[in-house]
Every structure is written in structure tokens, then in C-alpha cells.
Amino acid sequence: xxxxxxxxxxxxxxxxxxxxxxxxxxxxxxxxxxxxxxxxxxxxxxxxxxxxxxxxxxxxxxxxxxxxxxxxxxxxxxxxxxxxxxxxxxxxxxxxxxxxxxxxxxxxxxxxxxxxxxxxxxxxxxxxxxxxxxxxxxxxxxxxxxx
Numbered sequence: 001x002x003x004x005x006x007x008x009x010x011x012x013x014x015x016x017x018x019x020x021x022x023x024x025x026x027x028x029x030x031x032x033x034x035x036x037x038x039x040x041x042x043x044x045x046x047x048x049x050x051x052x053x054x055x056x057x058x059x060x061x062x063x064x065x066x067x068x069x070x071x072x073x074x075x076x077x078x079x080x081x082x083x084x085x086x087x088x089x090x091x092x093x094x095x096x097x098x099x100x101x102x103x104x105x106x107x108x109x110x111x112x113x114x115x116x117x118x119x120x121x122x123x124x125x126x127x128x129x130x131x132x133x134x135x136x137x138x139x140x141x142x143x144x145x146x147x
Contacts, residue, residue: 027061027062027063027064028052028056028061028062028063028064028143029063029064029065029066029137029140029142029143030049030052030063030064030066030142030143030144030145031065031066031068031133031134031137031138031142031143031145032045032048032049032065032066032067032068032144032145032146032147033045033068033070033073033130033134033144033145033146034067034068034070034073034076035069035070035071035072035073035130035146036071036072036073037072037075037076039083039084041073041147042073042082042083042084043084043087044147045067045076045147046067046084046087046088046091047147048145048147049067049091049095049098050091050095050098052065053095053097053098062097063097064099065095065097065098065099066098066099066100066101066133066137066142067098067099067100067101068101068103068127068133068137069100069101069102069103069106069124069130070103070105070106070129070130070131071103071106071130074102074103074106074107074110074118076088076100077100077102077120077121077124078118078119078120078121079118079119079120079121079122080118080119081118082121085121088100088121088123089121089122089123091123092122092123099123100121100123100124100125101124101125101126101127101130101133102120102124102125102126102127102130103127103128103129103130103131103133104126104127104128104129105128105129105130106130107120107126
């Protein structure tokens with residue numbers, strides 16, 4: 001009986017360590033929305049992404065950031081109209097944990113209006129619908145912020 005109690009006691013002592021290491025290994029996940037063709041808002045989104053990335057990097061923790069652009073905010077990811085294009089290039093080089101998502105619904109609407117599909121910056125990934133992407137990320141536990 002004494003041996004069983006020792007094992008039980010040892011297991012109870014180890015339990016908080018198991019939870020602590022599981023929590024520490026958890027990856028942080030942030031989705032940022034940009035839906036306005038406003039350079040100040042685009043820069044705010046990029047600032048938030050950079051600050052969050054640096055914060056967790058300094059703590060030795062992992063974070064994934066996805067920036068979802070739709071409606072007029074898609075101009076952020078357009079190769080021909082992005083007012084933040086130089087910053088997007090620096091993100092590609094220095095922060096591979098930050099991804100850029102371009103809404104195909106918005107791209108299709110812009111293509112109909114302009115007569116051709118707008119070119120996207122190199123580090124943009126297409127998603128079928130920006131809002132749906134945000135919803136699905138939220139359902140998977142991502143934190144969603146609109147700076």
C-alpha cells in the first residue's frame with residue numbers, strides 16, 4: 001500500500017509539470033483583417049503583425065499570423081496598387097510566420113470591373129473568400145483582430 005501511495009504522490013507532483021509543458025508548446029495564432037483601402041490601416045495591420053511576432057519571438061514562443069485581405073483592403077496585396085509593397089517584401093524575408101491571404105471573391109469582382117485580373121504580390125496566397133477564411137480560423141481557435 002505504501003508503494004502505491006508513493007507512486008500516486010509522485011504522479012500528482014508531476015501533473016502540473018505536464019500541463020505547464022503542454023501549455024508552453026502551444027502555438028499562438030492571430031488572424032488580422034484588412035478590408036479598407038487605407039494606407040494607415042494597412043500599416044497598422046503590419047505593425048500589429050510585426051509587434052506580435054517580435055513579442056513571442058523574444059519569449060521563445062511560436063506564433064503564426066495570417067493577414068486576410070478582402071473588399072477594398074485587397075489593394076494591400078495588389079502588386080500594382082499596394083501602398084505598403086516594400087514592407088510586404090521585408091515581411092517575406094524577415095517574418096516567415098506571417099502569411100498574407102487574398103480573397104478570390106474580391107479578385108473576381110476587381111477583374112470584372114477592370115477587364116483583367118489584378119496582379120498580386122509574390123507572398124500572397126489566394127483563399128476562396130476572406131470572410132469565410134476568418135470565420136473558419138475563428139472556429140479553429142485563432143484570435144481575430146481588426147486593427
